[in-house]
Amino acid sequence: MLLQLKNVSKWVQSGGQKIFLLKDINFWVNEGDFISIMGPSGSGKSTLLNVIGMLDNFNEGEYSFLEDSVHTLKEKHRANLYKQYIGFVFQSYHLIDELTVKENLEMPLLYKKFGASERKSLVGDMLDRFNIVGKKDLFPSQLSGGQQQLVGIARALIASPKLILADEPTGNLNSKQGEEIMETFTQLNKEGVTIIQVTHSEKNMKYGSRVINLLDGSVV
Amino acid sequence: MFKHYLKIAYRNLLKNKMLSLVNLFGLTLGLASIMTLVFVVHVYYNADGFIEEEENVYYLKTFTTSGHDYNQTTYPLLEKIKNSCPDVVAGTHFFDWDLPLLSYQDIELQERRTSYVDADFFEVFTLPLKYGDDRTALKNKYDVVLTDKVSKKFFGEINPVGKKLVLNDTLSVKVAGVLEPISSYASLRLGVLLSTQLVEDYQNFKEHTGWSNSFTYNMIRLNANADVQKFENQVLDLVRQNYAEPSHIKAIKVVPYTEVRVDNIPIAGIIIKGAIATIIFVLLIVLVNLINLNTSVMYGRTRQLAVKKILGDHKKSIVFQFCLENGLLVLISLVVASFLFAWVLLPEINEIFGGNFGEIAIEIPNDYPVILYFLGLGIFITLIVGALPTLRFISLPIAIALKGKINGVRKNLFFRNVFIVVQFSLAILFICTAIILNYQISFMKNAPLGYEQENISIARIDLEYTDKESAESKFSEILDKLKSNPFVQDFSTTQIVPSAYYRSYTNFMDPESGKEIRIRYGRTDANYFKTLGIPLLSGRHFKENQSDTDIGTIIINAKAMKALGWTDLENKRLVNKGETSDGFEVVGVTKDFHYQGMQNNIEPLAHFYKGKQQLKNNNYLMLKIVKGKEQQVLKQLENDFAQIPSKRTFEYEMLSHKTNAQYDLLRGILKTVNFVAFFTILISCLGMFGLISLIAKKRVKEIGVRKVLGASITRILLLLSKEFIALVIIAGCIAIPVAWWLMNNWLQTFAYRIDIRWWMMVLGGLLALLIVGITVGIQSFKSAMVNPIKSLRVE
């Protein structure tokens, strides 16, 4: 088992009232899973994904990731945990505009203090794998949305995370580009990477092996 | 890794080209101004650094019962003080007496700055000597010490110690030392130093150096633990016991020598204080501005920072990255500003203040601390403007940062607004100052002076002629030619001209009434008042005749007449105080005229008749020339003078040019104030530009929605800018009374001054408002014009 959430709730206080963003969430993820989170807008999908990715706190419940109890960890340890094991893919890519494709890919490695030659070979591998060698010196603004998202995925993958979290990765893409991304995820999943994606579309949902439906912060 | 940061920093600067340029421009201008001012202040405070333990050095200041004060005393006082006060370590006289002609082989020189000092001189002023020994120099009656500049004129580069100079073609003096050059901002202006033992032998000196004539400065070094108050009392006792007329002296103050420069040129104190205030103020403006702009940049990068954190970046490196970016900017600015400082602003400062305070230049061995200050300043600015704006962002939870939204902005709004109000208060203050100063200067420039300025040309005739006698005879030929020249209406040979009266004062007494008067005097010929068109109120002009019978007569001005309480000139004479001679016959009274700048009052004046027109002892030839013929006449004169061998060349200028130059320093200050006012407004507006773009960025969606719902462009303009306009109005309400108070106080130092009018203040405020309105307007307009569909698609 990769991670498990037990009775996780998150709320905000508003006018003396608790407003639940997540309510009593229970689920687990095994290594190698491909999970789709579905639900109407505002149902808490992003919030849940952020909690799983340790980018956001929760108020109640337990969250264990591999051997660690995330809810008891200090922020710094938590940050180390997600930096080591989790790769993020965003709906609006969030590439660094000032860096070229190559440099964007290299960045997580720099932070993790990889040596220069190692960085070079890893970046080269990724460029090959996603067929974007020809684009390596372009800036994000010079790429199409689909290409940008490919770079986003490559960047998430480059430090070989165990888990990929993708929040509506195809939300800004046309259906053909979306399909390509989904094919990429399927391929990655086959290679053993665990994936949790948030999606609106029934079609994309089907790429996953398991579906979690959210409504008003609760799993239904 | 560092390379990586550097690369991003570089690209970020390029990406925000406009903003980077704006930042660079403002910062460079700010830094260059700060550098210049820091340098001036540094030089000023170090100029007297050669005086060891300056805190123990004092000078004497006399206060009379009639309300005057001056820094001179009688000559014998110092000797008495030295003999009776044990706290005195050393003391020296310091005064000019004559301008002796010095010669070495065939080189002759009359140095303007020839001072007489005592044997103690080098114990009071620990001046560094380039050649010679400061323990023995000037101990001997026939010693002379030269500045490096004067020494070079006589001896070139060689060590002249021991060489003999001839004084006034009679005495021989021995060079005992050569001074190292000292800063031109130093309190001492030196040229040739001679011993008081020498001057004590002069007949005319003996006659004037009793207990009634105050003409010498006294500098005294006291024990470190001396009781200055006690010493002052002792000095006053000596004055009471010895002075010819002790009842005229109210007090003699023992003043720390550190105050002497401000005492001599009061405006120097104002300028230096103003410079320090301006440094702080410019620095503040630069900092506030960059912080505000950087905060705006950080807002734009919130998301990016969150992504970097997710990818494994550290908080520290985010701060580092931003500091590096700013550091780069600061570094470029520093370099450009250094050039601006060294090649533009410093020469400009010398141009403005050089005439009054001397010119200054950068000398690395002396001034290297300044370079360290500048580097320190650069690091300081980088840290502040790089780190401060990031702090809020790095503590932001990632999930929120990813949305690119920032809470808690309201809290900081208060400080931001205070900053803006402060910035604009200062800007308006400077604008008002500039406006008022402008009016004061043009008022002084255009006020009737009481004499004719147009058509009057002034030529210098003290040209150090090699053969005085033949020069004199050639000169009288020139004068004859001038007399028959139809274009020359009048001319005068004189020691003084308006704007260049000597600071010579004497105490006269009316033998009839016993009334005393301190009077400023000068010497002129018979044609002086006629040439200048100064009317006589009563009496007559001087008369030039073969035996010069008018020598010993004087013409006074109306002010002196009034001070003496006279109603007519019948049998009126003035006698030097303390003398029993017949004194001088007063033959005429002129209308008052402004012989000096309008900063100063008209004092009681006495003009002595100087004898027939000649070169000897005259400084100027003043000509009234028919309009349009000036060049022709003066060129002819120049040719004529070229025939007389002399060391200096013939020069001339218009009188209006000379009187105008009386306000050069003020104009310099005005120029500086204008520059700072311009700079403040510019920087403030640049900052405002950035701020509005930040606000607009935060409110794109709101603006978009409002537009979709039908808000007009004007409404949105108003929405974005009304806050700033309000702040500027508040700033005006603060700045205007302060400006009024400050300027009113300053104007009091002018004898003739304008009244501050309310519209000058309002004009200052409106000007600031207008400039802000335009800036804010442009930027708001840009934001308001964005197509709402575009801005709404952002999410």
Ligand SMILES: Nc1ncnc2c1ncn2[C@@H]1O[C@H](COP(=O)(O)OP(=O)(O)O)[C@@H](O)[C@H]1O
């Ligand atoms: N920090 C927060 N404070 C208050 N409300 C929040 C916060 N974050 C999210 N929400 C609210 O929680 C709900 C779920 O948001 P989100 O998880 O983004 O939904 P989605 O399923 O569309 O991704 C929304 O109604 C949102 O307004």
Ligand SMILES: [Mg+2]
């Ligand atoms: Mg969402």
